[in-house]
Amino acid sequence: MKKILVIDDEEIIRKSFQKILTPEGFEVKLASSGHEGISSLQKESFGVVLLDLKMPDMDGMDVLKEIKENWPETKVIIVTGYSTPEAKEEALRLGASDHIDKPFIPDILTERVRKAFNND
Amino acid sequence: MKNLFRNPKESIAAKLIIATGLLIVILSLIFWYAIFLKQQKDVMSIAVEYGNSFTDFIKRSTRHSMLSLHTSTIQKTLEDIDTAEGVERIRIYSHTGSIFYSSNKKDVGNSVNKASIACTGCHDNIRSPGLLPEPKKWEVYKSAEGVTSLKLIDTIGNEPSCYTAACHVHPENQKILGFVEADISLALLDKTLFRQGLALTAYVLIFVVAISLFLGIINYKIVTHPVNELAKGMEEVAKGDLGYSAKINSVDEIGMLAKRFNAMLKDLKAAKDQRILWTETLEKEIAKKTEEIQRTQAGLMQTEKLASLGRMSAGIAHEINNPLTGVVTYAHLLKKRFPEGSPEAEDLDVIIEQAERCSKIIKNLQTFARASAPEKEEIDVNRILQQTLSMIRNQEKFHNIKFITSFEKGELRILGVTNQLQQVFLNMLINASDAMHEKGSVTVATRRINEKGDPFVEIEFTDTGVGIKETDLPKLFEPFFTTKPQDKGTGLGLSVSHGIIKHLGGQIKVRSRPGKGASFFVMLPAAGEKA
Numbered sequence: 001m002k003k004i005l006v007i008d009d010e011e012i013i014r015k016s017f018q019k020i021l022t023p024e025g026f027e028v029k030l031a032s033s034g035h036e037g038i039s040s041l042q043k044e045s046f047g048v049v050l051l052d053l054k055m056p057d058m059d060g061m062d063v064l065k066e067i068k069e070n071w072p073e074t075k076v077i078i079v080t081g082y083s084t085p086e087a088k089e090e091a092l093r094l095g096a097s098d099h100i101d102k103p104f105i106p107d108i109l110t111e112r113v114r115k116a117f118n119n120d
Numbered sequence: 121m122k123n124l125f126r127n128p129k130e131s132i133a134a135k136l137i138i139a140t141g142l143l144i145v146i147l148s149l150i151f152w153y154a155i156f157l158k159q160q161k162d163v164m165s166i167a168v169e170y171g172n173s174f175t176d177f178i179k180r181s182t183r184h185s186m187l188s189l190h191t192s193t194i195q196k197t198l199e200d201i202d203t204a205e206g207v208e209r210i211r212i213y214s215h216t217g218s219i220f221y222s223s224n225k226k227d228v229g230n231s232v233n234k235a236s237i238a239c240t241g242c243h244d245n246i247r248s249p250g251l252l253p254e255p256k257k258w259e260v261y262k263s264a265e266g267v268t269s270l271k272l273i274d275t276i277g278n279e280p281s282c283y284t285a286a287c288h289v290h291p292e293n294q295k296i297l298g299f300v301e302a303d304i305s306l307a308l309l310d311k312t313l314f315r316q317g318l319a320l321t322a323y324v325l326i327f328v329v330a331i332s333l334f335l336g337i338i339n340y341k342i343v344t345h346p347v348n349e350l351a352k353g354m355e356e357v358a359k360g361d362l363g364y365s366a367k368i369n370s371v372d373e374i375g376m377l378a379k380r381f382n383a384m385l386k387d388l389k390a391a392k393d394q395r396i397l398w399t400e401t402l403e404k405e406i407a408k409k410t411e412e413i414q415r416t417q418a419g420l421m422q423t424e425k426l427a428s429l430g431r432m433s434a435g436i437a438h439e440i441n442n443p444l445t446g447v448v449t450y451a452h453l454l455k456k457r458f459p460e461g462s463p464e465a466e467d468l469d470v471i472i473e474q475a476e477r478c479s480k481i482i483k484n485l486q487t488f489a490r491a492s493a494p495e496k497e498e499i500d501v502n503r504i505l506q507q508t509l510s511m512i513r514n515q516e517k518f519h520n521i522k523f524i525t526s527f528e529k530g531e532l533r534i535l536g537v538t539n540q541l542q543q544v545f546l547n548m549l550i551n552a553s554d555a556m557h558e559k560g561s562v563t564v565a566t567r568r569i570n571e572k573g574d575p576f577v578e579i580e581f582t583d584t585g586v587g588i589k590e591t592d593l594p595k596l597f598e599p600f601f602t603t604k605p606q607d608k609g610t611g612l613g614l615s616v617s618h619g620i621i622k623h624l625g626g627q628i629k630v631r632s633r634p635g636k637g638a639s640f641f642v643m644l645p646a647a648g649e650k651a
Binding site (some may be wrong): 010012013016019020054080081082084101102103104105106107 | 433434437438439440441442443444445446447448449450452453472475476479486
């Protein structure tokens with residue numbers, strides 16, 4: 001089973017990820033903050049992490065750094081509502097494998113996630 | 121001329137004329153009186169001389185009758201002589217004062233008044249008959265009618281023919297036999313003297329008036345008029361007219377004063393013109409600087425506006441894109457439950473479409489804000505320096521300047537804005553050129569350095585100019601501080617450069633060797649990972 005961890009502070013977004021990806025055959029776990037996401041990763045391993053950059057407790061970039069440091073095998077896709085080219089560049093430099101702008105079309109999300117798993 | 125006598129207290133000329141006039145009047149009066157006295161004395165001595173001749177004539181006319189003692193003839197002779205004009209009375213009396221003969225018959229037999237000069241002329245005391253050493257033989261007196269007369273007395277001395285005469289009237293030892301006395305009127309002489317006095321007075325008056333008038337005119341010409349002219353000049357100056365010139369051509373003290381006054385006015389006018397010019401220049405300079413400040417301020421405000429627009433659009437993007445994600449995702453999920461082409465699926469497409477439209481609007485807003493505000497980018501310092509140098513080499517200002525370049529190999533990447541950095545470098549090169557009066561050499565070098573453990577890029581600009589005074593160093597980066605001539609520097613170059621470099625996380629350092637040159641080191645954090 002391909003496991004995905006969604007880290008986003010907004011419940012609606014987390015649930016929409018679940019609703020889109022679960023029917024596609026992925027196991028989707030949800031975390032509402034950076035810290036929660038990290039502790040989930042410590043408990044079990046995930047193939048792909050969908051990560052929001054702007055969260056109240058911990059900056060997405062720092063979460064990204066920690067994930068890549070501790071779980072370099074895990075693919076991270078950044079999903080943001082706002083982003084500058086610099087931020088995108090920075091994220092890719094820090095090891096993110098892809099970047100998706102909010103709002104997204106569900107089919108495109110599925111395709112990008114599948115691609116991340118396939119490149120493994 | 122009319123000012124001359126308006127008020128003696130206020131007029132130098134009047135004071136001078138009054139003083140001189142008074143002096144002339146007093147001197148003239150003394151002169152007049154002296155002349156008058158002298159004339160009187162001269163006339164009197166002539167009168168006395170003629171009078172003496174007259175008494176002598178009487179003596180001679182009566183001599184024969186005396187010797188022959190013809191008393192009636194003597195009396196008749198005296199009466200005849202008395203008829204001549206001016207002769208008032210003739211008497212002959214003895215040394216004791218007994219009148220023997222007189223042109224006025226009533227007098228005969230009487231004695232002369234002992235208080236009269238007939239006695240007092242020779243005797244100081246009638247009772248003890250001592251003779252005076254200088255007998256007085258004439259006197260001038262005024263009659264009861266106010267007529268001035270001259271009384272003359274002549275002695276009749278004893279002679280052999282007298283004491284040997286047949287009548288034997290006089291003894292031989294008697295020295296003086298008697299006296300002849302004549303009273304002559306001086307009325308005519310008085311009249312003449314009075315007329316002469318009048319004429320003299322008239323001469324003196326005319327002289328005084330003429331001298332005063334002459335002095336007045338001279339005074340007006342050489343004192344009053346030039347002084348008035350100067351006073352007028354000073355009034356004009358007080359009113360603010362510095363173009364006035366006192367029209368006085370004399371070479372005396374007042375002329376010198378006027379000359380100096382005119383020269384002073386000229387100097388004052390030149391100083392005033394200079395001041396006006398300076399004020400204008402200053403105003404222009406202030407206007408220029410104000411405009412510069414306003415422009416800078418406007419630029420800063422524009423930058424600030426765009427920056428806040430950028431911040432706002434980022435916030436909006438984040439806040440709105442999340443709910444839009446919900447809308448789009450759920451609409452898609454819902455759409456999947458309806459068959460393709462069904463009215464429900466079509467309605468959901470509209471929802472998705474509209475939500476995406478919102479997202480696009482936000483994206484456009486972000487793009488606009490980002491495009492307008494200068495964006496930092498990774499740039500190569502070496503490349504920008506090369507560009508700047510090739511840009512200025514053709515400019516006249518740098519024709520006589522030799523550039524010595526020593527660039528660190530490879531790319532020296534920093535995070536910045538190309539045209540801002542170009543502005544900083546250009547500024548450094550212009551300052552170097554100005555410090556060397558556009559002649560000398562400038563060393564431009566780049567190198568990688570380590571500043572407190574972080575990698576930095578350093579750009580050095582060293583000139584061979586005059587250097588910077590130690591006292592100027594602390595003020596170097598202050599806005600509007602400049603040592604350049606007015607038309608060259610605004611004093612903004614270094615302060616703006618400092619602002620740009622500081623904004624990029626760098627700094628500018630200065631090293632000066634007064635008289636030999638100055639070095640500016642621009643240090644910027646190197647782009648890439650921190651060490």
